[in-house]
Amino acid sequence: MMTHFNLKKCLVGIVVTSILVSTSPVKMLAADQTVTNNVYSTSSQLNSKDIETILSAPKENLTFIKGDFEHTDHLEYTYTNNENTYKIIEDTYGESLGTDSILYKEEGPGSYEAIGKxxxxIVNGNANxxxxxxxLNQNSVNSLQSESNTNQIEAITGTIELNKVERVESGASSVPTSNQTLTTNASNPSGLPISAWQHQGNFFYTTTIAIHTINAVNIAIGYIVNTSGEIGKKATAKITGIAALVTYIVNxxxxxxxxxxxxxxxxxxxxxxxxFRMKVAEKRIHTFYEDADRTKNMKGSPVTSEFWxxxxxxNS
Structure with a gap:
């Protein structure tokens, strides 16, 4: 069964409608463990390219302080890389079509300094x-709300096209002879019979993923699976969970x-x-791969989206 999709709660915290088993090495902090925002500087000044390198590097020993892969409105987590420990605090923005994040580096036991933003x-299908x-010579920041006190150094910007079509294979377009009438629990303003699912075709896409933060991945995948071809923005969406897929990409x-x-x-x-046969529903089965030959299916894939x-x- 699939639940009604709420992009605000999704986002990869989409409402999970299938049981997702994660084998990732993610762990939660014990109740008596805390990570403070004490700030003192022993670091040399980093530039924005340094921050990009840190954010793009593997996130080892990923530990959630607040939130998790299924609850992403507000996230706090730590991870290690190259013998350093980092913390990221991030919040979703604008119905989960964006995220704002602060990157911290541990400068002493439990003490973190903000080093990057x-x-x-997501704008018109692009992740900007x-x-x-x-x-570090100016006021530091220890929360997203304090960002006005920071002095940024020559920012790096980038744009990723999320729905880049490689090719299309057309499917059968004929209407099946055995037609379907919606169940008594369903809504059908036309009063006409509704066809069975008709295969329109297969669409092949490729995209890079901004693996800088958990929410960057979560939001990009959430946008991909929440995009309808022809049903329209006011369609009701029902989507199976994406948390396992996001977990796999991040880990x-x-x-x-x-x-x-x-x-x-x-x-x-x-x-x-x-x-004229008006389209009243669209179903997309999204299968995600690690390779161009589409032989290595990712864990958490496929994801199914329905738009009415x-x-x-x-409601059957």
């Missing part, structure tokens, strides 16, 4: 990100993915077969 926004170092530091969408539609069936035209639903 990160932001990402900004990476900035923080001037393995996968910077580029290939994915295939198998697309299906339901239409109304007028008595006159020559009349406003006023229509199938």
């Amino acid at each position: 990160y932001s990402l926004r 990100y900004t990476i900035s170092a923080i001037d 393995n530091g996968i910077p580029k993915i290939w994915y295939t969408d198998k697309v299906y539609y339901k239409t109304v069936l007028p008595a006159d077969p020559n009349q 035209l406003e006023g229509y639903s199938d």
Whole structure:
């Protein structure tokens, strides 16, 4: 069964409707463990390229302080790399179409200094990100709310196209002879019979992934699986969970993915077969791969999305 999709709660904290078993090395802090925001500086000044390198590196010994892969509105977590310990605090922005993050480096036991900032926004299918170092000679920041006290050093910006089509394979377009009427619990304003799922075709995509932070990955994958082809922005979306997929990408530091969408539609069936058959539902089965040959299926894949035209639903 799939639940109604709420992008704000998704985001990769999408409402999980299938049981996801994670074998990742992520651990939670014990109740008596704390990580403070005490700030003192023993670091040399970093530039924004240094911050990008740190954010792009593998995140080992990932430990959540607040939130997890399924609850991402506000995240705090630590990780290690190259014998250093880092902490990231991040919040989603604008119905989870973006994230704002602060990167800290541990300078002593339980003491962290803010060294960089990160932001990402999804605009017209593109993931636009900004990476900035923080001037350690100026006021430091120990929370997202204090960002106005920071002095940034020549930011790095980048744009990633999330829905880049490689090719399309058309499917069967004929309407099945055995038609379907929506269940008594469903909504069907037309009153007409509704077709079975019709295979429109297969769409092949590739994209890089901003693996800088957990929410950067979560938001990008959430956007991909929440994108409908023709049903429209007011469609009701039902999407299976993406937490396992996001976990896999983050834990393995996968910077580029290939994915295939198998697309299906339901239409109304007028008595006159020559009349227009309005599409009332769309289903996309997203399969994610690690390689261009599409042989290495990622854990947590496939993800299924259903979109129903406003006023229509199938509660069966």
